[in-house]
Amino acid sequence: MLNAIADLSGHSRAEIAARTGLTKATVSSLVDRMIGANLVVEGAAAVRTGPGRRGTALFLAPDGPHGLGVEIGVDYLATCLIDLTGEVRARWIQSADNRVLSPARVLSRVTKAVRTALAEADRMGVRVGGMGVAVPGLVESATGILRVAPNLGWREVDVRGELRRRADLDDIPVLVGNEANFAALAELWQGTGPRDFVHVSGEIGIGAGIVVDGGLFEGVSGFGGEIGHVMVDPRGPECACGARGCLERLAGQEEIYRQAGVLDDRAPEELITDLLDRLAHRDRRSVAATRSAARWLGIALSGVVNLLDLPTVVLGGTYARLAPWLWEPLRDELAQRVVSSTWSPVEVTASTLGSEAAVRGAAGSAVRAILADPDPYVTAALA
Amino acid sequence: MLNAIADLSGHSRAEIAARTGLTKATVSSLVDRMIGANLVVEGAAAVRTGPGRRGTALFLAPDGPHGLGVEIGVDYLATCLIDLTGEVRARWIQSADNRVLSPARVLSRVTKAVRTALAEADRMGVRVGGMGVAVPGLVESATGILRVAPNLGWREVDVRGELRRRADLDDIPVLVGNEANFAALAELWQGTGPRDFVHVSGEIGIGAGIVVDGGLFEGVSGFGGEIGHVMVDPRGPECACGARGCLERLAGQEEIYRQAGVLDDRAPEELITDLLDRLAHRDRRSVAATRSAARWLGIALSGVVNLLDLPTVVLGGTYARLAPWLWEPLRDELAQRVVSSTWSPVEVTASTLGSEAAVRGAAGSAVRAILADPDPYVTAALA
DNA sequence: CCAATAAGTTTGATGCCTAAACTTATAGCG
DNA sequence: CGCTATAAGTTTAGGCATCAAACTTATTGG
Structure with a gap:
């Protein structure tokens, strides 16, 4: 779905229609569905000069699904929880020299951090719609396997599989990727660069x-x-x-x-x-x-x-x-x-963004995935 | 349209349906339209073992629209005419030190070469559906303007516009691009690399x-x-x-x-x-x-x-x-x-492909453009 | 209070695709 | 030879997203 439209936040249905080339009718029906799935909320009527009815401003729902970002750094672990608008709602950092620990030990700490974040999301009353994990190495995108992380000393670690197994993530989609790539994405989504x-x-x-x-x-x-x-x-x-x-x-x-x-x-x-x-x-x-x-x-x-x-x-x-x-x-x-x-x-x-770029990019990827194709989330939300 | 399907030449409707995930019905109706526009032809019934009706093989029409490729090399001019299957149907090369000639002189020679090729296509009874021009320089894709060609000594030459003006190309779409890029495309389309x-x-x-x-x-x-x-x-x-x-x-x-x-x-x-x-x-x-x-x-x-x-x-x-x-x-x-x-x-x-790669890529781009989106060609063919 | 203007909704139509039934063509087997 | 199984391709009815156009609602300015 062309929900990426909605990241022109604060605009009315009519403006979105004009921008995207879709008709007002199409936008209306799409927006209705998104409101139903709690991905979009209506705001106050926008200020407009001149005659004519004012449009109702549309925003990505701040209490809609959240994205969980995790970063396994060389010398720290970080997690953060962001909402659909990209706002950071909670964050944790702990330093830890992951070079000297075995992958299994590190992953068990990561699991603990993930559990903490999920519990916090629960307390806030929001669903976690997806999760991104940033690692300092080469990740095979098809499988989510970390092939090699030179500065961590890791080789062939199935990060996605391990996290799935250790934390009870059931149906939450997990994306694993390179930290530099996630950082670039965070930069892209930040502001109007x-x-x-x-x-x-x-x-x-x-x-x-x-x-x-x-x-x-x-x-x-x-x-x-x-x-x-x-x-x-x-x-x-x-x-x-x-x-x-x-x-x-x-x-x-x-x-x-x-x-x-x-x-x-x-x-x-x-x-x-x-x-x-x-x-x-x-x-x-x-x-x-x-x-x-x-x-x-x-x-x-x-x-x-x-x-x-x-x-x-x-x-x-x-x-x-x-x-x-x-x-x-x-x-x-x-x-x-x-x-x-x-x-x-x-x-x-x-x-x-400083050193936070990678975690935010990881979390952002999770929410962007929902915005790019809300259907899986919508159907999962019903179940 | 997903006519790129048809470059799995020689296959039946059913096979194409299976490959693409579309239904047989959809493929049938699409293929019918393509046959109507003379982009596809039916061949002999394919050989198949086992029971069941044999599928009719489908091929890109060898007498469908052709692509004209032009290469302005540093020390030669080349043109070629290829059919939808990528087969070269005619070719011309003339050596010419384009470094010492003014862009206007070179373009007038190119125009002559294009006219020759168009006349030949006419004689062969085929339409030219598009044209690609390979140049050894940096071409701005949006405008088709050659910004700079160091080894040719050219700067800011509107190759597309000039050719449009000089040859009577009316409605034939013209693509201008870098020779190395066209050569790479020729390599891609050649065989099963x-x-x-x-x-x-x-x-x-x-x-x-x-x-x-x-x-x-x-x-x-x-x-x-x-x-x-x-x-x-x-x-x-x-x-x-x-x-x-x-x-x-x-x-x-x-x-x-x-x-x-x-x-x-x-x-x-x-x-x-x-x-x-x-x-x-x-x-x-x-x-x-x-x-x-x-x-x-x-x-x-x-x-x-x-x-x-x-x-x-x-x-x-x-x-x-x-x-x-x-x-x-x-x-x-x-x-x-x-x-x-x-x-x-x-x-x-x-x-x-040797030194012919760039011209062939240029010509190929023209036919690929038709295959990727046949509608403009189909409507133009009716007029 | 009314004309002008614009947002958003309703309605019916269109076009692309699908599923499922149907027709056609072929192989193998008794 | 004819029957059955199998597969290609077509027909038909329907789903679904989108659109155009008419309509309703809201707001400004005379």
Whole structure:
């Protein structure tokens, strides 16, 4: 169903009809059904100037089905519950070094977190209509199996199956996906940004989410967006993956910290704060380290943009926080290397969602799935 | 309409129904209309074992609408006429150094070639249902305007508009596109190859056509697939585009010829023959030059494959002819650098279409457009 | 209070597709 | 040879989403 119409929130039936090309009659009958299923609610009559009856504003139901987002990060677990409008209604974060725990242990903690969230949803009196799980690795989209998560040390873990088995999720659909992809989607759904962009998340690894025409580009098996091991310097240092001069090795967090001279065994948040502090004080090494990373990033991204013809680059994760120091060299590289940049320069922006992007994207995917095709939810709600 | 069904040529209505999930009734009525519009013909009853009535085989009509393909190459003009089945029914090639002629002069020659082809179609008693024009440059898909063709020295040429004006094309739809993209489509439609791949054409420039799920990935404005100026060596030689270490500069035809020591002002075909000859005799410099290009190509392609999660790389243009000498280093680089290659290695194949790929793709696009949505053609045919 | 204007609903029609029954064509078997 | 099983293709009736157009309701401005 074309319920994606309803995300032009606050508009009247007539306006939606005009926008979508459907007739008022069609929109009316569709909207009636959506109201019946508690996906849409009517609001106050909209203000309009001039003569004529005022339309009744339509909104996605804030007490309709909610989406549960889960993120298995390298050093934390996060969950959140959002409503149809994308508003976050509850959230939990706990730090945990998931590298040192076995997948089974981590999954049992995740299960506990999911149970907590489901109980909270119950207490709030809302249904959970779907669930998204973000993981820092390559997920096969068809099966939901995590093939490999290098920075977690996992291989071949059936995350969806395990969660289904451990938590009692019965009929709740579960989507498993890459964190960078979910983060890109969160960016897409947040505010009124562009519908075509590449979102680079610099966390422990570097991942990209490619959004084309308002949809995620996932590739054939769902492994798309792996930008971390794109080569940027054939004579560069060796990377953990075995190759030389990978982007992740040259522009990843760790390398920035190392070159800036802040790298030690402090907590991640302390490291980045330290770096930002030094940058604010114009510390030579820190500025040089950041600019160097920006240049490598620009080289890799110019390839991406040339290949995919994307008008916008969005910096996410740690890169968003470093954005003021990345912009200049990044834009330089893009301007120089992107073939089409002479008549339409590539725009570079920073994400506003910070480290929460991936969980929110995961939760958002769940509600978007309902909006894109409400029938399964509607029939499930009746049962 | 789901006429794309009919490209499972030679099957019966019942088989098509089974394949597509539609009912026999629906397929029957659809097929009737297609036969009425001369897009489909019935063939001899198919051979079947076992009891039961035999189905009547269905074929795309060989005398249905034809597609006209035009290629404005850097040093030649080519046209071809293909029928709905993709069979080439007529072809013309003329060499011409289009670099030294003004766009107006070239377009007037193209017009003449188009008129010849249209006259031939008339003589054959077939309608031309659409036309595709392949150009070696960046074409804005919305407008059909050629923004820039570096190797031709053109900028901002309204190829579609000019051809419309010069030849009397009245109502024939004209598609203008990048040659590499058309070549990739030709590869897709040829035989039973994969539905997801990246096709690299090494001609004067290097271009890529990205095919995902049986469709071309064009990007937002149609500039997708620009791989020629992806950086592969930050300390590499300067390229004509102003940047350093572009793939085209390091793995393009010219560089291979230069390193092999065959580069002079002979005709393109002589140069490549010379190189192939030397390779066949295991000439040291030629082998080294080719292998070096293969390695750079592998580096660039591994980035593409990581980013887009494509299972197959197809070598086209000059690279297809050099394939035996490119394979090994290319596969090495891909195996080492592609993250997902441990459990699903990237396949590398060579195109069989040679230099004809782009024209055929252009012509094919025209007929595919009719098959994808026959209504405009059907109504036009009635008028 | 009435004309003009616009939102939303009702009604009947249309077009695409389906299910199920029916017709046609073929193989195998007694 | 004719009967039965099987399968292709057609006919028919009906479902369902959408549409066009008329109608009802609500609101402004003279």
